[in-house]
Amino acid sequence: MNLYFEIVDWNPLFMIFMACFVMFVIYILYRMGNSTYRKTKYKGEPFLSGNPPVGEWKDDLEPINIRGDSFYWGFIQALKFYFKPLIAGHTGRLNDYIFWFIITLVVVMVVLSFA
Amino acid sequence: MMDFGTLSSMMLKITSSLLIIALGIFLGLFYKGIDRKVSAMMQSRIGPPIIQPFRDVRKLLTKESIVPDDAIGYLFNLAPLIALFAPLFVLLYIPIGPFDPLLEGYGDLILVLYLLALPPLATAVGGSSSGSPYAVLGAQRKVVLMMSYELPLAISTLTVVWKIGSTVNDSLNPFSLSVINSYPIWGQVGLLGAVGVALVTIAVVAVMPGELSKEPFGQTEAKTEIAGGALAEYSGRNLAFYYMASAVHMIVFSSLIISIFFPYQLSEILYPTINIAGPLIPYLEMGLWALLVDTVFFLLKLMVIIYIGVSLLGVSFARFQIDKVTYVYWIPISILAFIGLILVFVESILF
Numbered sequence: 388m389n390l391y392f393e394i395v396d397w398n399p400l401f402m403i404f405m406a407c408f409v410m411f412v413i414y415i416l417y418r419m420g421n422s423t424y425r426k427t428k429y430k431g432e433p434f435l436s437g438n439p440p441v442g443e444w445k446d447d448l449e450p451i452n453i454r455g456d457s458f459y460w461g462f463i464q465a466l467k468f469y470f471k472p473l474i475a476g477h478t479g480r481l482n483d484y485i486f487w488f489i490i491t492l493v494v495v496m497v498v499l500s501f502a
Numbered sequence: 503m504m505d506f507g508t509l510s511s512m513m514l515k516i517t518s519s520l521l522i523i524a525l526g527i528f529l530g531l532f533y534k535g536i537d538r539k540v541s542a543m544m545q546s547r548i549g550p551p552i553i554q555p556f557r558d559v560r561k562l563l564t565k566e567s568i569v570p571d572d573a574i575g576y577l578f579n580l581a582p583l584i585a586l587f588a589p590l591f592v593l594l595y596i597p598i599g600p601f602d603p604l605l606e607g608y609g610d611l612i613l614v615l616y617l618l619a620l621p622p623l624a625t626a627v628g629g630s631s632s633g634s635p636y637a638v639l640g641a642q643r644k645v646v647l648m649m650s651y652e653l654p655l656a657i658s659t660l661t662v663v664w665k666i667g668s669t670v671n672d673s674l675n676p677f678s679l680s681v682i683n684s685y686p687i688w689g690q691v692g693l694l695g696a697v698g699v700a701l702v703t704i705a706v707v708a709v710m711p712g713e714l715s716k717e718p719f720g721q722t723e724a725k726t727e728i729a730g731g732a733l734a735e736y737s738g739r740n741l742a743f744y745y746m747a748s749a750v751h752m753i754v755f756s757s758l759i760i761s762i763f764f765p766y767q768l769s770e771i772l773y774p775t776i777n778i779a780g781p782l783i784p785y786l787e788m789g790l791w792a793l794l795v796d797t798v799f800f801l802l803k804l805m806v807i808i809y810i811g812v813s814l815l816g817v818s819f820a821r822f823q824i825d826k827v828t829y830v831y832w833i834p835i836s837i838l839a840f841i842g843l844i845l846v847f848v849e850s851i852l853f
Contacts, residue, residue, distance in 0.1 A: 420739025
């Protein structure tokens with residue numbers, strides 16, 4: 388049942404069994420908590436402090452949600468000195484992409500010729 | 503067909519894992535209480551009693567768990583379970599004081615680092631699936647935070663593993679936490695390497711508040727800004743599970759720092775002639791008090807690490823903006839860790 392590597396051997400089945408066991412214990416704990424939920428009119432609305440009442444506003448939630456392209460905003464903002472030239476390189480023109488492909492190919496071949 | 507020895511060893515592991523799960527949750531909540539009390543005292547407040555986190559969990563477990571109308575129900579309810587599962591499972595892979603990891607040989611440091619990425623991902627998934635803009639913003643910040651601290655954490659741990667791997671016997675797995683525990687990194691390096699390891703240690707301690715989403719890296723929840731962020735819509739037992747998950751995560755990460763950088767035992771100094779680098783059995787020869795001394799020493803080390811990495815940093819610094827988080831982790835702290843790696847490497851080449 389064990390998997391043997393160069394310096395390690397381990398039993399993945401027992402690991403998975405233990406993971407399931409821990410999950411089972413956690414589930415038992417979870418079941419000990421209160422599972423009741425009495426639904427009332429505004430209970431299930433998202434919390435939006437300072438905004439107009441959600442009930443009248445609900446259909447218009449889309450503009451205040453985060454778009455997929457903004458998901459890594461802080462990361463890209465912090466490293467924009469690196470990302471800015473990369474984003475600028477993505478012009479959408481096929482000629483530019485072929486240009487970069489050829490440049491990369493030349494660099495790889497030069498490196499390989501020295502290796 | 504398994505023989506009786508294997509079966510009884512497995513039964514022992516299963517029973518012990520129950521004990522470790524209970525201990526992990528208890529210690530996590532206890533140290534959380536101490537952290538809250540100490541942080542309050544540093545800010546000239548009285549603060550809650552140390553048992554307050556236990557009361558919080560008990561109370562939350564009795565409250566009803568609201569699932570927002572727009573939420574993806576099964577993801578919303580599953581995420582807190584995963585968030586608690588990962589640190590508790592990692593606890594089985596980490597040496598607790600004088601005891602070897604329970605699941606030694608069933609995974610190593612690489613698995614631990616991967617499993618430690620699960621709680622932030624679970625929080626991000628839970629936040630994203632709750633259908634609240636605050637929660638989605640918190641989830642977005644959580645992902646950015648995780649992408650930020652992973653680099654210095656990876657450089658730091660690999661520095662230690664590489665050094666131990668290059669000095670110990672080839673047949674030993676340097677990624678195994680019991681090997682790292684048995685060959686403390688400070689004993690493997692000279693003066694230059696020790697400076698490098700010190701830099702790497704500082705980097706890992708700086709990663710700690712980010713890993714645990716504590717101030718100055720508490721942008722994910724940021725109650726004054728985004729109303730609890732990823733957890734904005736959580737309540738009842740779901741919130742209790744996130745609460746316990748953050749407490750256990752604190753214990754797990756601190757124990758990991760101790761086992762990588764400060765694995766020394768007090769009984770080694772008190773009884774230097776007896777070799778104790780092994781599992782439980784040698785302890786029985788030494789007497790129960792040595793076990794007790796080392797366990798108490800481990801709990802003290804845990805308290806010091808939590809004090810420095812969570813309480814002191816949290817009280818001393820204001821919360822960073824989210825783009826500054828990436829900058830802080832990727833530029834100064836990663837460079838610090840990288841210099842540490844280079845110093846350790848240069849020492850190995852030169853001497």
